[in-house]
Amino acid sequence: MLKVVDDLHSRLADALGARYTLERELGRGGMSVVFLATDHRNERRVALKVLRPELAHSLGPERFLREIKVAAGLAHPHILPLFDSGIAGGLLFYTMPYVAGESLRDRLIRQRRLPVADAVTIARDVADALSYAHDQNIVHRDIKPENILLEAGHPVVSDFGIARAISVADASRMTGTGIVVGTVDYMSPEQARGEEVDGRSDIYSLGCVLYEMLIGRPPFTGGTSTGQARAVSQERREIPVEVDYAIEVALAQSPSERFATARDFVEALKPPEATSSEHRSKRWRTWGAVAAAVTLALGTMGVVLVPRLLRAGLDPSLYVVVPFGHRAGAAPKLISGDQCEALLVEAFGRWDDVRLVDGLRVHDLRSRRGRDSLNLADALDMARQLGSGRLIWGEVAQFADTVQVRAALYDVRRGGATIRARSVTFGADARDIGTKFRALADSLLLGHMSTPEAAGGMVGTRLLSAWQSYEDGRSALADWNLQDAERDLRAAIQLDPGYPHANLWLAQTLAWAGRPIRDWRAFATMSGRSSAMLSIRDRFLHLADAEYRQACAEYARMLARDSLDFAAWFGRGECQTKDRLVVRDAASPSGWRFRASFQSAADAYQRALELVPSVHRAFAGVAFTRLTRLFYAEPNVFRRGYALNPDTAWFGAWPALLHDSLSFTPVPLADLFTGKRGTIPPSLNAALAHNRDRLRAITLTWIHAFPRSPDAYEALALVLESLGELGDTSNPER
Structure with a gap:
């Protein structure tokens, strides 16, 4: 009998109840979820991070816990220490001090660009922390604004050693999961290529962070670049030449051309009066050769596409x-x-x-x-x-x-x-x-x-800074970098809360990211301040208010005007998927049926995902799990529903295959959980295979459009693994 996966919060709370009390969720990322907790033994509040179950299962706990203990020995005023780590309820967790202030990311959302003195001071303090850790042979591997916390205005670096623990634990397994540790906008070229890294990789990442603190965006959005970032002094004339030079060296493509140590980076960021004249005259000489080599490499990658x-x-x-x-x-x-x-x-x-x-x-x-x-x-x-x-x-x-x-x-x-x-x-x-x-x-x-x-x-706004943030967000959205799009659009709204365009596209970004309605409803409402956006806002609010039939009708009208509209096809899938109303039906084996057809929803989702293949970037890495759940391609995912009878009654259904079409027969939720006879359809496994075949077709479309995209190939590998065909050397398109 299939086992329904318990809620992560509940599992953790039950396992840690005697030692920790979980208060609330603080945030989540691709690899972990962080909770605010009370440590009863030491009578203090802590930040408790738990690795996502699928990641913990693929890594194995022993090596991870052994490696994380190395980082627990770090003691530096700008490094957030590790308190505890272990296994609870089959979940890997670790605890750190709870910092009540904000992260550097929060401050960048609020201010976008920091004063030069503040940015340089933060970078020097972080570089000093890196220098200390590198002396202990520990590389952070994921320096980014989210991992730099501001405590009373002073930076402390969090998650030290966590990325190393994950990397080492993954590499130690005979069948490594290929987990990519790091964040693409701040990842050094050698780390992005999967090569072994040293402290100079952290220097590159910190250079990206300093660049963003000064300019308002990372130097290479969407991933590392083989080109040269635009000099910060070209965009802000008040930036000293010493800082400009330090960033240029830190962002060198080759590790051998960067600062040898983080301590050298600290020295280069000293105030002008403390900086030697030789630094002023030293300039870079190899960019021409690098650019020529890159141009030649890109010339060999051209692909002729004939849509x-x-x-x-x-x-x-x-x-x-x-x-x-x-x-x-x-x-x-x-x-x-x-x-x-x-x-x-x-x-x-x-x-x-x-x-x-x-x-x-x-x-x-x-x-x-x-x-x-x-x-x-x-x-x-x-x-x-x-x-x-x-x-x-x-x-x-x-x-x-x-x-x-x-x-x-x-x-x-x-x-x-x-x-x-x-x-x-x-x-x-x-x-x-x-x-x-x-x-x-x-x-x-x-x-x-x-x-x-x-x-x-x-x-839509009279503030140029708000418009620039909005444009950065739209550019990130065009590249399907939903995280950066959310960050930039929130920055635009922070500057101009009534900016209708930014509110609309933030609502759309959050909806496409699969965030709950409560996260984006307010932004959709604010977008209605522009009369040109009223119809788009109304479609969002139909979804938010559970008016699914009206929303579906709006999307149908959009498709009548343009049958190649991605948003309309994806929205059509959303309005049918979110419609969970169960109604009586004498022809159904259980006497009930879902009002909305999931088969139609799946067809709409597939049409959208194949129409714009670059959307695969939004489902890269751990985010691909959302796609498998969207298509019910995992064995522990069932469809929920409710009936008004007149009181609310809850239902659930496993996927089934009926004449090559996907179907769900709702049964009382209690019967589903207990595995009552007749609740598990005989064609369940066939339905799962059917849904995974649909995902195979989608990912193959992505690969045909982007034959050099690692993300597209990773998505196909995950689908083939679920089908038991990952090691099959025959044609994956069969």
Whole structure:
């Protein structure tokens, strides 16, 4: 009989009851969940972290606990000590002091950019802690703002030795799980490649953190880069040259070109009067060779993709806006080509009769081609592949304190003939940027459409800093980096709480991340301040208020307008999955049935996940578990439901296969838990195999679109493992 997995909190509380009392959850990540707890033996409050059960099971406890004891011996004013560790209820846990302050991440969300003196002081204190740990042959492996806590304004580094314990425990097993320890935005190139690391990897990660404290974003969002990060002094002129140099050295791609020790990093970050003149004159000399090697490597990775839309006719009423090119080669400081695209898309959205290609599909295609600045030939090729008969593309350049944007409307069916070209300029304060882009959109469409009534501010905020955070969030969302998208959109809302665009897309990001409705409902409500977003807000609120039929009707109307809309397909799956109402049905073996069909929901989810293959990045690593639960591809996942009879009665159902279709027959929840005769369908195993085959089809689509993506291959490996085919050398597509 299948065993239902107990709630993690309940399991831990029962096992630790005599020693610790769990008060509440403080947070969670890809590898662990952290609770605030009371340590009865020592009469103190602690932060108790527990590894996720699937991770603990794959690692094995003995080696993990042995390695974590090494880190418990660290004693430094800027290192959060480890109090205790062990096994409870089959779960691996460890405890640390509870810091009542905030993390560096919390402060960055609140301020986005820190004063230079504060940022440098924090970096020097953390580097001093790293120097001490490295002397003990302990490398942190996961330096990031979340792991730097601020206690009375002073930084303390948490989770020291935890990443090492996980890595060593995983490597010690004959069948390693291939767990990737670290966070991509702060991970050194050698760590990302899975190579052995030393203290210089931590120096790279701290360089990324210092860069973010000063600029408001990591140097390489979405993962490590083989290029050179933009100098911090180019974006903030008040940053001293010594700090600029220290970050440049810390972020060197090769470990041999970084500071040899964290102590050297500390010395380089000393105030200008304490910094030697030789540091001022020392500059980097190898970037040209590195860039040339990278260019050659990228040239060998080109993949020619021919989507089905290319074979279809080009739709003359379908417009596509693609990221603009940079006339001088590098993006201007104020606005990039990607941001020009985003502003024009929102400007064109004021017209009800202008059909635009889904922006997620545009960025999905661009990510397959590479992230370099586009030229006109590239833009026209993208338009053809997306089936669009009309292209809007242009270039942006900056001259002193003036930015010039030139845009044109092209007829793709006539080989890219120019229909109309316009340009706008604005000053460095960008105070009128929204008005200028609305005027640009109007002038490009003039003669084809009647000008609509003003639909409120297109940019949605009067604060440039809030808009910049919003754009960073939208860029992260286009790359399916949901964690960074949430961070940047929250930063925008922190600056301007009434910013409707940021509220809307934060609600959407949290919903796509599978967060509970209570986490995003308030943001969806706030987005209604913009009349242009009322219909989108209403779809969210239908879901939040359990008005699932109304939500499904809205998504059906979206699909009637655009059958290739990712959000509509995924939303259609959501509104049917979340509808858990059980109604009487005399034809059902139990006398009950679910009102909503999960078969239809699964079809909608699959359509969305195959339509935009770059979405696989959102399900990388531990997040893939959410996908297996979404499709009921795990043996311990059942469908919950309720009936109003008139009192609420709870039901559950295991998946079954009926004539090649997935079905659920609800039975009273108590009968399901006790395994009462007839509650487990004979076709349960066949249904699980059916659902895993569906996941195999989805992950294969991802690999065909992104043949060099480790995340896509990891997803397929997890599916094949569940099917018992991981070691099978035959064709996985059979």
